[in-house]
Amino acid sequence: MSAGAAASRPSDRQRAVRDRTRRGLARRKVVNGIMLGVLGLCVVLVTLPLVLILAHLLRTGAGALDVAFFTRMPAPVGERGGGMANAIVGTLILVGVAAAVGVPVGVGAGVYVAERRGSWLATTVRFLSDVLNGLPSIVMGIFAWQFLVRPVGHFSALSGGVALGAMMIPMVTRTTEEMVRTVPVSLREAALALGYPRWRTALVVVLRTASAGIVTGALVALARVAGETAPLLFTAFGNQFWSTNVTQPIAALPLQIFTYAISPYDDWHRLAWAGALVLIAIILVLSLIARAATRNRFDASAGA
Amino acid sequence: MAIAPQIVTADAGTPPLVSIHDRGLGDVVYRGVILFFALCVPLLVVLVAWEIARAGWPALHRFGFSFLTSSEWNPVKQIFGAAPAIYGTLVSSAIALALAAPLAIGVSVWLSEFSPRSLRQPVAFLVDLLAAIPSVVYGLWGIFVLLPVLRDPVMPFLRDRLGLGHTAFFAGPAYGPSMLAAGLILAIMILPYIASVSREVLLAVPRSQREAALALGATRWEAIWHAVLPHARTGILGGVILGLGRALGETMAVTMVIGNRPEISASLLAPGYTMASLIANEFSEASSDAHLSALMAVGFTLFVITIVVNAAARWLVWRVERGARVSA
Numbered sequence: 001m002s003a004g005a006a007a008s009r010p011s012d013r014q015r016a017v018r019d020r021t022r023r024g025l026a027r028r029k030v031v032n033g034i035m036l037g038v039l040g041l042c043v044v045l046v047t048l049p050l051v052l053i054l055a056h057l058l059r060t061g062a063g064a065l066d067v068a069f070f071t072r073m074p075a076p077v078g079e080r081g082g083g084m085a086n087a088i089v090g091t092l093i094l095v096g097v098a099a100a101v102g103v104p105v106g107v108g109a110g111v112y113v114a115e116r117r118g119s120w121l122a123t124t125v126r127f128l129s130d131v132l133n134g135l136p137s138i139v140m141g142i143f144a145w146q147f148l149v150r151p152v153g154h155f156s157a158l159s160g161g162v163a164l165g166a167m168m169i170p171m172v173t174r175t176t177e178e179m180v181r182t183v184p185v186s187l188r189e190a191a192l193a194l195g196y197p198r199w200r201t202a203l204v205v206v207l208r209t210a211s212a213g214i215v216t217g218a219l220v221a222l223a224r225v226a227g228e229t230a231p232l233l234f235t236a237f238g239n240q241f242w243s244t245n246v247t248q249p250i251a252a253l254p255l256q257i258f259t260y261a262i263s264p265y266d267d268w269h270r271l272a273w274a275g276a277l278v279l280i281a282i283i284l285v286l287s288l289i290a291r292a293a294t295r296n297r298f299d300a301s302a303g304a
Numbered sequence: 305m306a307i308a309p310q311i312v313t314a315d316a317g318t319p320p321l322v323s324i325h326d327r328g329l330g331d332v333v334y335r336g337v338i339l340f341f342a343l344c345v346p347l348l349v350v351l352v353a354w355e356i357a358r359a360g361w362p363a364l365h366r367f368g369f370s371f372l373t374s375s376e377w378n379p380v381k382q383i384f385g386a387a388p389a390i391y392g393t394l395v396s397s398a399i400a401l402a403l404a405a406p407l408a409i410g411v412s413v414w415l416s417e418f419s420p421r422s423l424r425q426p427v428a429f430l431v432d433l434l435a436a437i438p439s440v441v442y443g444l445w446g447i448f449v450l451l452p453v454l455r456d457p458v459m460p461f462l463r464d465r466l467g468l469g470h471t472a473f474f475a476g477p478a479y480g481p482s483m484l485a486a487g488l489i490l491a492i493m494i495l496p497y498i499a500s501v502s503r504e505v506l507l508a509v510p511r512s513q514r515e516a517a518l519a520l521g522a523t524r525w526e527a528i529w530h531a532v533l534p535h536a537r538t539g540i541l542g543g544v545i546l547g548l549g550r551a552l553g554e555t556m557a558v559t560m561v562i563g564n565r566p567e568i569s570a571s572l573l574a575p576g577y578t579m580a581s582l583i584a585n586e587f588s589e590a591s592s593d594a595h596l597s598a599l600m601a602v603g604f605t606l607f608v609i610t611i612v613v614n615a616a617a618r619w620l621v622w623r624v625e626r627g628a629r630v631s632a
Contacts, residue, residue: 053441056445272444276441
């Protein structure tokens with residue numbers, strides 16, 4: 001009886017503790033709610049610039065975009081119209097050269113790092129490719145100028161493509177390494193047990209199994225360098241005329257956007273927005289193809 | 305304890321495709337080819353360092369330590385001090401970090417702890433999309449959208465209405481192109497890098513860590529603050545430093561909005577210069593060998609700073625990843 005009475009009639013002291021706990025809990029719940037709100041605000045604030053930029057880009061860029069943009073050459077100042085046909089082709093050529101340089105080296109280095117994991121050279125290569133990944137693009141630009149343009153004496157598409165390719169190497173190395181490491185051991189063992197030499201095992205079994213992931217990595221890297229401007233400023237340099245010669249200066253979309261953006265002419269500003277829209281479209285298409293490739297791969301491995 | 309054998313098999317399980325026993329000429333060639341490609345990476349790093357150091361040496365040699373501390377940058381008189389550019393690089397990156405780090409961490413906490421399953425993928429995709437926009441497009445948007453907005457309502461509001469104009473940091477006329485604009489653009493650009501590293505680090509925090517805190521009666525925020533964030537602290541710091549590395553070397557967008565004036569001003573409303581924008585802006589106009597060499601020396605300084613910052617970030621992230629693998 002007395003215990004029950006004590007429970008139903010708490011002492012003043014007990015009541016004070018209970019009230020304090022309740023007040024504390026209420027306060028803690030309020031803090032919890034506020035912080036949840038703050039985090040939600042973070043999400044809004046982070047996605048807001050993206051929405052603003054893309055919306056403005058679509059509105060302004062689409063208005064300035066027409067068939068002439070893809071088929072015509074840049075018009076002289078004061079003349080209306082004109083396009084960026086040479087810059088679009090130039091960007092494709094530069095990206096092609098970059099892929100020719102960056103993909104083989106990146107894949108080779110990635111395979112090496114994955115296969116010789118733990119050796120000091122593999123660790124060094126991995127660390128240095130991370131370092132290379134953080135290298136400012138402008139530094140790669142002045143390096144390419146010093147190394148490839150200065151000795152030759154003139155700007156060239158080739159030097160720009162090589163600069164972009166060098167920037168691709170660390171990205172491709174990293175994804176190749178990760179993809180090669182996901183290839184099941186049993187596959188290699190099966191191939192080796194059948195008497196395959198190691199090089200055929202690597203090419204026919206390991207690289208083929210990892211190929212979807214490697215293609216994805218290469219495309220993502222291509223998408224990244226396709227929008228780079230800084231490495232091209234002093235290498236590809238830009239060109240107002242039609243040129244597909246890799247030993248000569250060549251136009252590129254990012255360079256053209258930059259030149260037009262800082263010019264004082266309204267016509268050129270419109271073209272810069274149109275160029276930015278096309279550039280983003282190229283990058284998004286590359287990224288979406290890359291995502292599609294990865295999705296298939298993961299679906300396949302999930303089903304297996 | 306049960307994890308230990310797993311690690312051993314993971315390491316020993318992959319039969320090396322090179323070395324041990326070659327089978328015929330093909331294997332020797334294969335080994336040689338991938339070794340060659342692997343050696344390309346260190347070779348490239350050394351080559352970049354060597355070529356830029358060599359080209360910048362005359363300026364570094366001539367001006368010595370004052371190259372870093374002198375604030376006179378005068379191509380006509382051939383006097384080169386990179387202090388304004390170094391100052392601008394540090395200040396714009398600091399503004400960017402101060403704005404981007406809390407937001408990026410907030411988003412990753414929301415994504416890893418609170419987000420409904422259906423929103424997780426789309427929001428993460430949107431944040432990653434920020435990294436896909438080229439620098440020059442950020443610059444374009446900066447010139448035609450951000451600068452006018454800063455010039456008219458924002459800067460006068462900060463200076464006059466909020467009364468910040470009395471401090472040295474917000475004094476002076478509001479042109480638009482400024483350190484503040486550069487910091488804002490950089491903040492948007494480095495957000496996705498910090499967010500993606502933070503998100504991965506937070507997702508690597510063991511479930512038991514959260515469950516233990518919740519079981520003790522913690523609210524969800526308390527569980528995050530006392531149990532999850534301390535666990536992820538090092539990795540998040542790594543992500544923030546990685547973002548810093550990006551901000552330090554970012555070129556085009558900054559060149560387009562910072563105003564490009566080689567002066568040190570305490571005011572964030574005043575134009576400035578960064579090392580990267582200095583190179584981008586003056587390199588093609590550099591007529592004298594001394595000017596070129598000075599720009600190369602600036603490039604070398606930037607190279608050294610970013611390598612140190614990135615190495616620190618990688619080391620932190622790597623430490624966390626290794627820790628997660630061992631304790632998972």
